[in-house]
Amino acid sequence: MDLPVNDSGRIEDFFPTLRILDTQGHVINEQARPEISNDELKELMRRMVYTRVWDQRALKLNRQGRLGFYAPVAGQEASMLASAFLMDQEDWLLPSYRDIPQLVWHGLPLYKAFLYSRGHFEGGQYPEELKAVMPQIIIAAQCTQAAGIALGLKKRGKKQVAFCYFGDGATSQGDFYEGMNFAGAYRAPAIFICQNNRFAISVPVEKQTAAASLAQKAVAAGIRGIQVDGMDPLAVYAATKKAREHAIAGDGPTLIETLTYRYGPHTMAGDDPTRYRTDELTGEWEKRDPLIRFRFYLERLGLWSQEDEEQTAEQARTDVDKALKQADRVSKQNVTDLLGFMFEKPTQNIQEQLDAYSAREGDQR
Amino acid sequence: MTQMTMIQAITDAMRTELRRDDNVLVFGEDVAKNGGVFRATEGLYDEFGEDRVFDTPLAESGIAGLALGLALQQYRPIMEIQFFGFVFEAMDGIASQLARLRYRSGGHYHAPVTIRSPFGGGVKTPELHADNLEGLFAQCPGLKVVIPSNPYDAKGLLIAAIRDNDPVLFLEHMKLYRSFREEVPEEAYTIELGKAKIVREGSGLTLITYGAMVRTALKAAEQLQKEGIDCEIIDLRTISPLDTETIVKSIQKTNRAVVVQEAQKQAGIAAQVIAEINDCALLHLEAPVGRVSAPDSVFPFASAEDVWLPNEKDIIEQAKATVNF
Numbered sequence: 001m002d003l004p005v006n007d008s009g010r011i012e013d014f015f016p017t018l019r020i021l022d023t024q025g026h027v028i029n030e031q032a033r034p035e036i037s038n039d040e041l042k043e044l045m046r047r048m049v050y051t052r053v054w055d056q057r058a059l060k061l062n063r064q065g066r067l068g069f070y071a072p073v074a075g076q077e078a079s080m081l082a083s084a085f086l087m088d089q090e091d092w093l094l095p096s097y098r099d100i101p102q103l104v105w106h107g108l109p110l111y112k113a114f115l116y117s118r119g120h121f122e123g124g125q126y127p128e129e130l131k132a133v134m135p136q137i138i139i140a141a142q143c144t145q146a147a148g149i150a151l152g153l154k155k156r157g158k159k160q161v162a163f164c165y166f167g168d169g170a171t172s173q174g175d176f177y178e179g180m181n182f183a184g185a186y187r188a189p190a191i192f193i194c195q196n197n198r199f200a201i202s203v204p205v206e207k208q209t210a211a212a213s214l215a216q217k218a219v220a221a222g223i224r225g226i227q228v229d230g231m232d233p234l235a236v237y238a239a240t241k242k243a244r245e246h247a248i249a250g251d252g253p254t255l256i257e258t259l260t261y262r263y264g265p266h267t268m269a270g271d272d273p274t275r276y277r278t279d280e281l282t283g284e285w286e287k288r289d290p291l292i293r294f295r296f297y298l299e300r301l302g303l304w305s306q307e308d309e310e311q312t313a314e315q316a317r318t319d320v321d322k323a324l325k326q327a328d329r330v331s332k333q334n335v336t337d338l339l340g341f342m343f344e345k346p347t348q349n350i351q352e353q354l355d356a357y358s359a360r361e362g363d364q365r
Numbered sequence: 366m367t368q369m370t371m372i373q374a375i376t377d378a379m380r381t382e383l384r385r386d387d388n389v390l391v392f393g394e395d396v397a398k399n400g401g402v403f404r405a406t407e408g409l410y411d412e413f414g415e416d417r418v419f420d421t422p423l424a425e426s427g428i429a430g431l432a433l434g435l436a437l438q439q440y441r442p443i444m445e446i447q448f449f450g451f452v453f454e455a456m457d458g459i460a461s462q463l464a465r466l467r468y469r470s471g472g473h474y475h476a477p478v479t480i481r482s483p484f485g486g487g488v489k490t491p492e493l494h495a496d497n498l499e500g501l502f503a504q505c506p507g508l509k510v511v512i513p514s515n516p517y518d519a520k521g522l523l524i525a526a527i528r529d530n531d532p533v534l535f536l537e538h539m540k541l542y543r544s545f546r547e548e549v550p551e552e553a554y555t556i557e558l559g560k561a562k563i564v565r566e567g568s569g570l571t572l573i574t575y576g577a578m579v580r581t582a583l584k585a586a587e588q589l590q591k592e593g594i595d596c597e598i599i600d601l602r603t604i605s606p607l608d609t610e611t612i613v614k615s616i617q618k619t620n621r622a623v624v625v626q627e628a629q630k631q632a633g634i635a636a637q638v639i640a641e642i643n644d645c646a647l648l649h650l651e652a653p654v655g656r657v658s659a660p661d662s663v664f665p666f667a668s669a670e671d672v673w674l675p676n677e678k679d680i681i682e683q684a685k686a687t688v689n690f
């Protein structure tokens with residue numbers, strides 16, 4: 001018996017990489033160029049430059065012991081910020097531990113990001129108007145939660161979207177499939193943004209999966225999938241814009257795979273990239289840097305100057321210093337602080353412990 | 366004999382068993398080329414190759430299922446959960462599948478799987494890395510739970526775990542990884558699972574503990590000695606099954622006990638130890654059994670670890686209360 005075979009070609013052929021700007025900032029795909037105002041172009045550049053400076057400062061502060069847990073972001077600015085640029089104030093953000101820039105640009109005060117890094121509960125106490133979940137440590141757990149938030153937004157009749165960020169490694173977790181599948185089944189307004197920075201700590205993406213692209217994983221969930229050059233701010237912006245329009249129109253979720261790279265170590269807690277990747281590879285990716293290409297593009301349009309660059313960097317440095325001072329002023333955590341957040345009303349055991357610890361803490365004062 | 370840290374002893378145990386038995390495999394996230402995020406598998410990939418020591422895709426449930434499948438093909442998997450806080454992802458694979466395989470097949474199948482994972486407070490990891498979740502697993506029928514407190518025990522217990530024909534959860538306290546060195550034999554040796562060890566002899570009070578709290582208890586005992594309280598210290602080493610015999614014998618001698626655990630108070634190992642003492646040694650007691658533990662909050666945010674974790678002072682206070690009861 002002849003079994004039916006799929007001879008329509010390889011699945012990855014349906015997922016070409018969307019690229020609009022080349023590494024020199026020339027438009028190579030005029031047709032795909034998104035509508036975006038000059039002011040917006042400038043603002044996006046400002047955010048990327050600012051974030052790069054803050055990231056560099058954060059690495060230093062971490063080495064000096066003034067920050068705690070930190071996952072470097074340099075290289076991923078376009079993937080992070082050109083996508084999050086499309087977030088409406090009322091859209092919801094579900095970030096991973098690396099996606100702190102999106103959180104801050106969505107409204108998290110910088111000093112709170114620093115408190116999160118240090119491991120202080122105030123780093124998780126968000127302003128009422130900030131629509132975001134705390135950075136997710138458990139890889140891909142945010143994907144199923146994004147389906148829930150998106151379904152909730154839909155049921156409430158809101159024209160809002162859930163933006164869910166994660167890495168290439170996360171696509172191996174069941175939660176990734178479950179989240180896409182649920183959101184697809186409910187046609188819920190979610191955007192799943194997979195930042196494929198090629199490595200999950202030390203494991204290269206080729207070892208995560210036999211699939212030639214991560215975008216094609218959308219096929220099994222029956223949702224849209226697209227692969228973009230994650231070092232190209234315009235391509236990331238264009239793909240996200242479309243995804244958001246579909247989501248709002250009730251057409252369901254999209255998976256966006258951004259091809260990108262992290263220049264730094266996985267986190268600042270002892271990761272040594274020389275064990276698993278070459279400097280040549282890093283050098284190749286640095287040539288595709290999102291800031292360089294966007295700078296060229298904007299300079300040609302007369303939208304960005306050396307002065308803008310310096311002003312932005314200066315602003316970032318001042319803000320970081322201010323935020324750090326603000327974080328330093330926050331009081332130390334006590335056990336009673338932690339016990340106090342366990343339940344709406346303390347249970348019997350918690351109350352006993354609250355009493356015991358507050359007596360002790362009182363003694364220490 | 367060489368001087369080894371606990372993490373070196375752990376690597377050495379795996380190396381010894383990989384050499385001895387071709388069926389032993391090591392896998393998990395970042396364990397191959399990278400040698401594990403703590404370097405616990407350092408050098409194993411170079412010596413034994415991709416066939417024996419390999420990275421998995423990033424999925425703990427996948428890792429546990431893979432281990433069960435390989436066990437059914439007569440392999441002896443050593444699977445790593447990169448940090449124990451991530452074990453919930455593999456909860457079904459461990460508690461419902463690996464731990465029940467022998468039972469469900471009426472003894473036809475078994476799972477000689479060792480689950481290694483770093484855990485424990487004091488190193489200021491981000492949230493969900495360091496949690497003391499051993500109590501959850503001590504409540505899983507079909508699973509043994511081992512927690513070494515020093516390099517020598519770590520090697521002997523890990524080799525015993527790898528050779529055991531049932532699943533063993535082997536928890537490695539992060540704070541102990543590199544905190545001190547000790548003489549460790551180069552050859553293979555085993556320490557029987559399920560056996561506690563008296564690490565300090567004494568007559569006035571028994572301190573029962575495990576993991577990183579053993580060192581803390583030893584320091585507390587020195588201080589207590591100066592104040593006239595002579596402590597015996599039991600290192601449980603295996604928390605499931607419990608070595609009740611050693612505990613009872615000690616209490617028959619000292620008539621007083623304090624149980625110390627780093628984990629939260631509710632439904633922990635200390636509770637189980639106290640229940641066993643009630644069952645088997647109640648009439649030998651001259652005071653209620655004391656308990657030192659962390660409070661019942663979630664494992665603390667990094668910068669609150671210092672105030673949250675039980676310490677020497679807590680042990681000394683409780684020991685005095687129990688003696689002066």
Ligand SMILES: Cc1ncc(C[n+]2csc(CCOP(=O)(O)OP(=O)(O)O)c2C)c(N)n1
Pocket residue numbers: 098137138139166167168169170171197199200201266394423425447451454
């Ligand atoms: C469930 C779970 N397993 C393992 C880890 C440890 N871990 C933290 S980050 C990471 C790699 C993640 O890679 P990827 O998803 O590609 O994101 P990236 O860090 O590259 O942004 C791993 C294995 C974790 N945090 N959670």
